[in-house]
Amino acid sequence: MATYKNPSYLQQSSHAAFDGTKRAGDAAPYSGIYRCDVCGHEAVSTAGHTLPPQGKEHTHANYLTPIAWRLIVASAHT
Numbered sequence: 001m002a003t004y005k006n007p008s009y010l011q012q013s014s015h016a017a018f019d020g021t022k023r024a025g026d027a028a029p030y031s032g033i034y035r036c037d038v039c040g041h042e043a044v045s046t047a048g049h050t051l052p053p054q055g056k057e058h059t060h061a062n063y064l065t066p067i068a069w070r071l072i073v074a075s076a077h078t
Contacts, residue, residue: 002033002042002073010073017071024053024067031075037068045069 004010017030021037028034028045035042039060043052051069052058058067 001040002035011076013074015074017074021068021070022051024058024069025050026069027051028069028071030071032071033073034069035072037070038065042072043069 022028022034028047028049028051031045031047033042033044034051036058041058043058045051052067054060054067060067
């Protein structure tokens with residue numbers, strides 16, 4: 001689970017960007033921290049870059065269980 005020390009650096013949001021999941025290897029629609037809904041592994045990705053695929057960076061013991069990346073912390077740019 002992602003953690004933080006100073007809550008003044010984070011802002012709660014109900015934006016739809018946090019609602020869905022993306023498959024392993026899909027392009028990240030937003031920069032931020034993604035969490036696998038299946039196993040809880042977290043990874044940082046930049047918008048437009050691919051989310052970690054099944055393999056070296058992220059592996060499920062059962063390859064038949066698909067990776068489901070969910071945005072949990074989005075990077076905000078001003």
